[in-house]
Amino acid sequence: MSARPLVDHSRLSINTATTRAQWTLAEAIKGYATLGVRGISVWRDQLADCGQKEAARLLADHGMTVTGLCRGGMFPAATAAERQAAIDDHLRAIEEAVAIGAQCLVLVVGGLPKGSKDIAGARSMVLDGLSAILEFARSAGMPLAIEPLHPMYAADRACVNTMAQANDLCDRLGPGVGIAVDVYHVWWDPDLEREISRAGSRILAFHICDWLVPTRDLLLDRGMMGDGVIDIPRIRGWVEAAGYDGFHEVEIFSAETWWKRDPNEVVNTCKERYLTVV
Amino acid sequence: MSARPLVDHSRLSINTATTRAQWTLAEAIKGYATLGVRGISVWRDQLADCGQKEAARLLADHGMTVTGLCRGGMFPAATAAERQAAIDDHLRAIEEAVAIGAQCLVLVVGGLPKGSKDIAGARSMVLDGLSAILEFARSAGMPLAIEPLHPMYAADRACVNTMAQANDLCDRLGPGVGIAVDVYHVWWDPDLEREISRAGSRILAFHICDWLVPTRDLLLDRGMMGDGVIDIPRIRGWVEAAGYDGFHEVEIFSAETWWKRDPNEVVNTCKERYLTVV
Numbered sequence: 001m002s003a004r005p006l007v008d009h010s011r012l013s014i015n016t017a018t019t020r021a022q023w024t025l026a027e028a029i030k031g032y033a034t035l036g037v038r039g040i041s042v043w044r045d046q047l048a049d050c051g052q053k054e055a056a057r058l059l060a061d062h063g064m065t066v067t068g069l070c071r072g073g074m075f076p077a078a079t080a081a082e083r084q085a086a087i088d089d090h091l092r093a094i095e096e097a098v099a100i101g102a103q104c105l106v107l108v109v110g111g112l113p114k115g116s117k118d119i120a121g122a123r124s125m126v127l128d129g130l131s132a133i134l135e136f137a138r139s140a141g142m143p144l145a146i147e148p149l150h151p152m153y154a155a156d157r158a159c160v161n162t163m164a165q166a167n168d169l170c171d172r173l174g175p176g177v178g179i180a181v182d183v184y185h186v187w188w189d190p191d192l193e194r195e196i197s198r199a200g201s202r203i204l205a206f207h208i209c210d211w212l213v214p215t216r217d218l219l220l221d222r223g224m225m226g227d228g229v230i231d232i233p234r235i236r237g238w239v240e241a242a243g244y245d246g247f248h249e250v251e252i253f254s255a256e257t258w259w260k261r262d263p264n265e266v267v268n269t270c271k272e273r274y275l276t277v278v
Numbered sequence: 279m280s281a282r283p284l285v286d287h288s289r290l291s292i293n294t295a296t297t298r299a300q301w302t303l304a305e306a307i308k309g310y311a312t313l314g315v316r317g318i319s320v321w322r323d324q325l326a327d328c329g330q331k332e333a334a335r336l337l338a339d340h341g342m343t344v345t346g347l348c349r350g351g352m353f354p355a356a357t358a359a360e361r362q363a364a365i366d367d368h369l370r371a372i373e374e375a376v377a378i379g380a381q382c383l384v385l386v387v388g389g390l391p392k393g394s395k396d397i398a399g400a401r402s403m404v405l406d407g408l409s410a411i412l413e414f415a416r417s418a419g420m421p422l423a424i425e426p427l428h429p430m431y432a433a434d435r436a437c438v439n440t441m442a443q444a445n446d447l448c449d450r451l452g453p454g455v456g457i458a459v460d461v462y463h464v465w466w467d468p469d470l471e472r473e474i475s476r477a478g479s480r481i482l483a484f485h486i487c488d489w490l491v492p493t494r495d496l497l498l499d500r501g502m503m504g505d506g507v508i509d510i511p512r513i514r515g516w517v518e519a520a521g522y523d524g525f526h527e528v529e530i531f532s533a534e535t536w537w538k539r540d541p542n543e544v545v546n547t548c549k550e551r552y553l554t555v556v
Contacts, residue, residue, distance in 0.1 A: 112491075117509040119466065152430045154466035155491045155507045165468055188397065188432035190443055213390075213433045215496055229433045231395040 003237035013039025015251035021259035033062035069097040074110035075129030104145040145180040163195035182207035220255035226277035281515035291317025293529035299537035311340035347375040352388035353407030354400040382423040423458040441473035460485035498533035504555035
């Protein structure tokens with residue numbers, strides 16, 4: 001059932017969150033490229049610090065494929081003015097994604113508005129927000145990748161928590177919207193195989209890391225591939241069976257472990273594990 | 279959509295986990311009863327410490343309704359011998375539940391066996407384990423309450439993570455098996471209303487607490503009702519619409535807050551919040 005073993009690093013991407021405690025965006029581009037990694041996913045705050053033109057130049061000079069810009073989203077808010085501000089900010093995010101040639105804009109859709117207990121209402125706001133930016137994204141040729149987040153983030157980060165919800169949104173919205181599948185968020189889902197198959201060509205990105213036992217922090221204790229309990233090759237096999245043939249993007253938030261290591265060691269570990277446990 | 283406000287404490291139950299850092303089982307029985315709470319849910323380790331006969335006597339003397347015995351479960355294991363040991367232990371748990379007149383035996387079904395990444399396999403072991411104890415439970419007249427746990431516990435506590443999965447298991451197993459609905463575990467589920475309706479008379483218990491933002495610990499940072507983001511009256515309304523008219527059981531694991539308070543204050547806070555936010 002599992003996918004065939006990976007034999008080289010040609011489709012390995014690293015999300016700069018993985019080394020963000022150690023490297024700036026410019027350092028990460030140079031560092032990854034030096035170590036033979038040709039895919040990168042970029043965060044907007046790091047892009048702003050580097051400067052968009054300088055980043056685009058560095059990415060091109062090092063032959064990097066930008067597998068995503070992180071991130072849009074956070075649509076729900078208590079007031080119409082705040083929701084409009086989120087929409088306006090998305091148009092800028094789409095322009096930034098185009099400027100650096102990103103393959104998609106990754107969307108962490110947002111959780112409950114402050115003071116709200118209405119998760120169904122928040123989910124409606126996500127649909128409204130996506131609808132409001134979709135035409136602009138289509139015109140710009142920038143695919144929007146909804147990333148379902150683990151249910152433990154439903155309150156404060158994303159109220160889209162399963163592949164089924166993301167697929168339902170794609171059904172509603174039509175072309176221009178797809179899905180970022182992150183094994184950390186979806187590995188537990190009993191409907192995962194079916195919903196990955198349903199997603200098919202909507203799959204715009206595939207993110208990897210591992211679920212540690214125990215997990216000591218809800219946000220910043222993700223594991224390196226192989227150190228946890230996720231059967232990554234099995235999920236990769238499902239994603240490939242659905243037609244996905246893009247990069248595999250490592251995204252590890254790890255305050256106590258990987259963010260404290262030499263970033264070269266982190267990247268080399270990603271490379272090793274990529275060929276053995278992904 | 280929400281349920282009618284609660285007007286008295288006649289259906290309030292407290293799970294002894296809520297005061298386990300402060301009170302033994304005997305103290306909890308006396309403490310809850312003194313403060314006018316007539317429902318209690320009991321843990322097996324506390325029951326063993328107290329002695330089964332003494333506990334049964336105290337519960338009866340104080341007119342307590344035992345809304346559950348916590349807990350059975352933990353079916354998956356690496357070896358057949360370990361899985362059989364879990365089954366054997368369940369037969370004892372069922373006998374204990376009968377001895378104290380519990381309304382159900384609550385099952386936390388277990389996660390991945392040590393060293394395993396096969397969550398589908400773990401789920402099969404859960405079905406096998408339930409099948410193995412069901413006849414005994416039926417003969418004893420003790421309902422088994424499968425408790426779907428939040429997906430953040432899929433690896434180490436329960437690989438049944440949604441109401442849909444619990445309903446599917448009940449469909450497979452037939453009479454004698456039902457569901458314990460805990461708002462903490464299921465509040466995020468986009469299919470919750472539908473799956474509660476589907477559960478109908480299978481609902482054997484209804485557990486309440488709250489999801490805090492931020493949540494600082496995956497296990498021991500549950501909130502008092504009203505301090506978090508769960509719309510409890512709405513979920514209670516769905517459970518009642520499905521036909522449930524039993525107790526509402528407060529279960530709060532809270533190492534840094536409620537386990538450090540005077541247990542009388544904890545119980546009184548449960549009583550106050552019960553009439554205002556549940």
